[in-house]
Amino acid sequence: MPISLIQPEFKVKIDYDKCHKCGRCVQQCGWGVYSFNERPIPDDSKCRACHRCVTYCPAHCINITKNDLAYRTNDHWDPALRKAVWRQAETGGVMLTGMGNDKPYQNIFDHLVLDACQVTNPSIDPLREPMELRTYLGRKPDNVDVEPDGQGGYRLKGGDSISKNIKLNTPIIFSPMSYGSVSLNVHKSLAMAAERLGILMNTGEGGLHADLYPYQDNVIVQVASGRFGVNPEYLNRGAAIEIKVGQGAKPGIGGHLPGEKINKEVSETRMIPQGSDAISPAPHHDIYSIEDLRQLIYSLKEASGYKTVGVKIAAVHNVAAIASGIVRAGADYVYLDGFRGGTGAAPQIIRDNVGIPIEIAIAVVDQRLRDEGIRNQASIIAAGSIRSSADLAKAIALGADAVGIGSTALMAMGCHLCQGCHTGSCSWGLTTQKPELTRRVDPEWGAERLTNLVNAWSHELQEILGALGVNAVESLRGSRERLRAIGLDQQTCEILGVKPAGM
Amino acid sequence: MEFNPLLERMPTSKLPTFSDREGVFGFDRPSYSEEALSKIHGGCGLMGICDESGTLMSGVEAIKAMAVQRDRGNGLGGGFAGYGIYPEFPEHFCFHMMYHDLKAKEDAEAIFDQYFVVDLAEPMPTRPTKGITDAPLLWRYFLNPDPHKLEISEMSPEDFIVHTVMLINSSVDGAFVASSGKNMGAFKGVGFPEEIGHYFRLDEYEGHTWVGHNRFPTNTPGWWGGAHPFTLLDWSIVHNGEISSYGINSRYLEAFGYKCSLGTDTEVAAYLFDLLLRRHKLPLELACKALASPLWSEIDRMPAEEQAVMRSLRAVYGPGMLNGPFAIVLGFNGGMLALNDRIKLRPLVAARQGTRVMVASEESAMREVLDAPDRVWAPKAGEPVIARVKGMEWPIHGDLHLSASEISCAVTGVDSSCEIVEVS
Numbered sequence: 001m002p003i004s005l006i007q008p009e010f011k012v013k014i015d016y017d018k019c020h021k022c023g024r025c026v027q028q029c030g031w032g033v034y035s036f037n038e039r040p041i042p043d044d045s046k047c048r049a050c051h052r053c054v055t056y057c058p059a060h061c062i063n064i065t066k067n068d069l070a071y072r073t074n075d076h077w078d079p080a081l082r083k084a085v086w087r088q089a090e091t092g093g094v095m096l097t098g099m100g101n102d103k104p105y106q107n108i109f110d111h112l113v114l115d116a117c118q119v120t121n122p123s124i125d126p127l128r129e130p131m132e133l134r135t136y137l138g139r140k141p142d143n144v145d146v147e148p149d150g151q152g153g154y155r156l157k158g159g160d161s162i163s164k165n166i167k168l169n170t171p172i173i174f175s176p177m178s179y180g181s182v183s184l185n186v187h188k189s190l191a192m193a194a195e196r197l198g199i200l201m202n203t204g205e206g207g208l209h210a211d212l213y214p215y216q217d218n219v220i221v222q223v224a225s226g227r228f229g230v231n232p233e234y235l236n237r238g239a240a241i242e243i244k245v246g247q248g249a250k251p252g253i254g255g256h257l258p259g260e261k262i263n264k265e266v267s268e269t270r271m272i273p274q275g276s277d278a279i280s281p282a283p284h285h286d287i288y289s290i291e292d293l294r295q296l297i298y299s300l301k302e303a304s305g306y307k308t309v310g311v312k313i314a315a316v317h318n319v320a321a322i323a324s325g326i327v328r329a330g331a332d333y334v335y336l337d338g339f340r341g342g343t344g345a346a347p348q349i350i351r352d353n354v355g356i357p358i359e360i361a362i363a364v365v366d367q368r369l370r371d372e373g374i375r376n377q378a379s380i381i382a383a384g385s386i387r388s389s390a391d392l393a394k395a396i397a398l399g400a401d402a403v404g405i406g407s408t409a410l411m412a413m414g415c416h417l418c419q420g421c422h423t424g425s426c427s428w429g430l431t432t433q434k435p436e437l438t439r440r441v442d443p444e445w446g447a448e449r450l451t452n453l454v455n456a457w458s459h460e461l462q463e464i465l466g467a468l469g470v471n472a473v474e475s476l477r478g479s480r481e482r483l484r485a486i487g488l489d490q491q492t493c494e495i496l497g498v499k500p501a502g503m
Numbered sequence: 504m505e506f507n508p509l510l511e512r513m514p515t516s517k518l519p520t521f522s523d524r525e526g527v528f529g530f531d532r533p534s535y536s537e538e539a540l541s542k543i544h545g546g547c548g549l550m551g552i553c554d555e556s557g558t559l560m561s562g563v564e565a566i567k568a569m570a571v572q573r574d575r576g577n578g579l580g581g582g583f584a585g586y587g588i589y590p591e592f593p594e595h596f597c598f599h600m601m602y603h604d605l606k607a608k609e610d611a612e613a614i615f616d617q618y619f620v621v622d623l624a625e626p627m628p629t630r631p632t633k634g635i636t637d638a639p640l641l642w643r644y645f646l647n648p649d650p651h652k653l654e655i656s657e658m659s660p661e662d663f664i665v666h667t668v669m670l671i672n673s674s675v676d677g678a679f680v681a682s683s684g685k686n687m688g689a690f691k692g693v694g695f696p697e698e699i700g701h702y703f704r705l706d707e708y709e710g711h712t713w714v715g716h717n718r719f720p721t722n723t724p725g726w727w728g729g730a731h732p733f734t735l736l737d738w739s740i741v742h743n744g745e746i747s748s749y750g751i752n753s754r755y756l757e758a759f760g761y762k763c764s765l766g767t768d769t770e771v772a773a774y775l776f777d778l779l780l781r782r783h784k785l786p787l788e789l790a791c792k793a794l795a796s797p798l799w800s801e802i803d804r805m806p807a808e809e810q811a812v813m814r815s816l817r818a819v820y821g822p823g824m825l826n827g828p829f830a831i832v833l834g835f836n837g838g839m840l841a842l843n844d845r846i847k848l849r850p851l852v853a854a855r856q857g858t859r860v861m862v863a864s865e866e867s868a869m870r871e872v873l874d875a876p877d878r879v880w881a882p883k884a885g886e887p888v889i890a891r892v893k894g895m896e897w898p899i900h901g902d903l904h905l906s907a908s909e910i911s912c913a914v915t916g917v918d919s920s921c922e923i924v925e926v927s
Contacts, residue, residue, distance in 0.1 A: 117747065120745050121744075121745040121747050121827050121828050121848075122828060122848055124846070129846060130798050130800065130846070132798065132799055134799050136818045140818055140819045141819060142819075143782075143783035143785075143819065144783070144785065144789075144793075144812070144815045144816055144819050144820070146785065146786065146789060146812060149808065153808075153809060153812075154786060154788075154789060154812055155808050155811075155812060156808075156811055156812055156815060160811045160814075160815065161815065162814065162815050162818045162819070163811075165818060370754060370757065370758040371758075373758050373759070375758055376758075376819065468747060469747035469826075469827050469828075470747045470748055470826040470827060471826065471845070471846060472796070472821070472824065472826060474751075474817075474821030474822060474824060475747065475748035475751060475821075475824060475826035475827075476748075476751070477751060477821070477822065478750070478751045478754055478755075478822065479748060479749075479750030479751035479754075480750055480754075481749060481750025481751075481753075482750055
């Protein structure tokens with residue numbers, strides 16, 4: 001085999017003076033970096049800097065550093081671009097990658113700051129006063145119709161129109177990640193955490209494993225272009241149904257789960273033969289336009305006794321008009337996935353160059369729905385790299401009803417963003433089906449860490465609300481007056497509906 | 504007068520454009536509304552009193568109640584509204600007008616002459632008062648729509664009045680309608696409320712319901728029209744507070760066609776009442792629950808049927824919920840409503856003595872006006888105090904069919920409000 005022109009990304013350094021020669025690193029590394037010959041010998045070229053070996057080395061004698069190999073300076077030709085050329089010249093293939101867009105596009109969340117109360121209105125202390133985060137997802141009527149109940153009070157006229165709404169204790173849900181792309185233990189962790197938190201997890205397009213049936217009231221079941229695992233029972237088990245049209249990391253692109261990941265359990269859940277590739281077409285072949293989407297929405301509602309049905313789309317240029325069409329087609333929520341959103345596998349060229357930021361998408365969709373007087377007809381869930389409770393609060397202030405966290409949830413369970421999800425060899429046992437790796441995630445441990453993360457963010461959101469002087473999250477939702485921009489150009493400010501700091 | 508907007512039926516709002524205005528008036532004078540476009544931060548004091556038997560009380564009572572709360576204002580705005588004050592003209596709409604100059608008066612009166620039967624036009628009775636300077640020309644008109652013009656317009660009298668208010672406030676530079684209801688009037692300006700009351704000779708009026716306001720703005724608008732109460736038809740609203748949820752409240756209202764041009768919390772509160780009471784026909788009690796919602800923990804403990812109502816109210820009207828400190832008094836021909844925010848961040852005290860119900864920011868106001876109150880209490884957060892004059896019709900669902908943008912335009916006098924395309 002001819003030599004590769006690509007030099008390793010990282011250097012694995014072992015302090016052999018401290019090394020126990022125990023071989024733990026050899027066992028822990030999913031990428032096959034280490035061989036053992038009296039002592040562990042690393043192959044730098046295979047390292048992804050996932051830190052699994054560093055974390056588990058009992059002697060703390062492993063360090064990973066960047067390969068500081070110098071390249072001739074050329075601002076036009078980043079070394080990553082040169083390596084891509086060499087790699088494609090070697091393989092002739094489409095470069096695959098995992099996780100979200102890592103390019104240095106301007107991050108809008110980092111240019112927005114929140115308000116706080118001083119003197120003319122009081123801030124509220126969340127440790128002493130109620131601070132409400134409860135959120136109802138789904139279609140709401142324009143107004144509430146009541147009639148006298150004959151006893152001096154009132155009752156709802158024409159039934160409870162929000163009875164199909166889904167209650168979230170905090171405006172956060174777990175983003176769709178399919179069983180197949182992640183392990184069953186990851187799904188179990190997400191489902192258990194969702195139940196404890198009073199929020200939702202999302203199956204992604206890989207069906208619902210029987211082990212998750214006890215958590216079905218906290219699960220969104222997804223219907224994607226491959227229709228994997230979709231049957232009437234599946235639709236009726238979920239708390240809500242989601243039609244996946246697109247994904248922020250790969251708008252317009254389908255999915256491909258290689259046959260080697262389709263073990264017996266995955267095969268049964270997805271309803272496809274063991275070992276066969278699971279290919280999700282790029283479009284739904286029964287949705288070639290908006291009227292087709294309407295038919296699918298109502299088919300799913302008919303099949304499920306009129307459960308909440310949402311539609312997930314990638315944030316693309318025309319997202320406002322698309323979202324408006326989706327709401328008019330009958331969707332109860334629109335799930336917007338920004339271009340920083342993660343993926344189990346995507347062509348790198350798509351991931352890094354297609355789509356728009358979630359901040360922009362929230363702003364234009366929320367505004368469009370308001371302009372058309374239909375904002376109450378659907379909730380907006382925003383995802384695509386919500387990294388902290390600050391991003392959460394800013395997303396809500398821009399107009400989102402709730403946010404989805406996927407990559408962040410995986411990070412709670414150990415993910416180090418090494419971008420190797422597509423390899424199926426995740427050392428942290430997350431995006432893999434290899435039994436020796438998947439057993440690294442104990443669902444009880446995963447659920448506890450996820451619960452901790454969401455609770456921590458919820459507390460921080462309460463602190464932010466308190467500083468803003470409001471005691472319910474609906475008073476921040478869409479309240480862009482509480483945001484100011486620093487260092488954004490005027491047109492971006494106008495699109496966001498946010499004034500620059502100082503105004 | 505070349506434009507006849509009331510003669511040509513206006514399906515939504517086809518107000519004269521700016522160039523039309525120039526063509527008619529031909530010069531530029533300040534429109535009052537143009538002076539008041541920035542959001543005003545500040546605190547305030549307020550009062551409301553209603554005799555449920557309909558017995559009339561002198562305006563002195565309202566002045567006394569505000570005078571003891573002098574420290575709650577800074578002399579940059581005070582005002583009152585009285586109900587039942589014009590028994591000689593109970594069926595006439597009474598326009599209280601503020602004019603920048605004589606030309607504004609002529610222009611506004613041309614509209615009155617053309618579309619109304621004016622039975623009495625007179626300068627507002629005032630007396631020189633220390634502390635009151637720069638008063639605009641103040642006039643009042645007792646009038647009714649010209650029956651013929653009303654018929655052509657195919658509007659209800661209330662619609663016709665609101666349309667006129669909108670027309671004057673937005674198109675007649677230098678003219679502002681301070682109030683436009685029947686058997687009621689607003690008296691407001693720049694000064695401490697007791698000075699304003701003295702200036703307008705409120706001691707010579709008697710009403711069954713009074714509301715009053717003392718303002719502490721943190722800027723100096725110097726604009727008489729910007730003082731409280733805000734009024735439209737019979738409604739008046741006085742408000743103490745700063746709505747921390749202003750951003751989403753105003754965006755929510757915009758989706759229903761309202762345009763929050765003045766940038767004041769009071770304006771937002773007024774539109775929310777209009778939306779909930781008139782357009783969505785919610786009972787007053789439930790409208791209060793939508794604006795100052797109970798906590799989820801309280802809702803969860805309610806009986807099933809009530810819980811369903813409250814849950815729907817919160818889920819549907821969440822964006823309209825007034826969050827942050829406020830105390831508000833809504834006056835109308837037939838009573839008043841006082842409401843506190845959901846965790847009582849601004850003072851509101853209530854008292855009852857016989858048939859008199861009184862609310863104020865401070866208990867001292869009650870002790871000043873009522874000699875032996877049967878009961879003095881602090882209304883709980885979000886629990887409305889409602890007083891209704893016996894035998895008076897409930898006016899909230901009056902014969903009004905105007906769009907939200909027309910209401911906005913009438914209240915603010917900003918004609919850009921009227922350019923909104925109505926949404927379903």
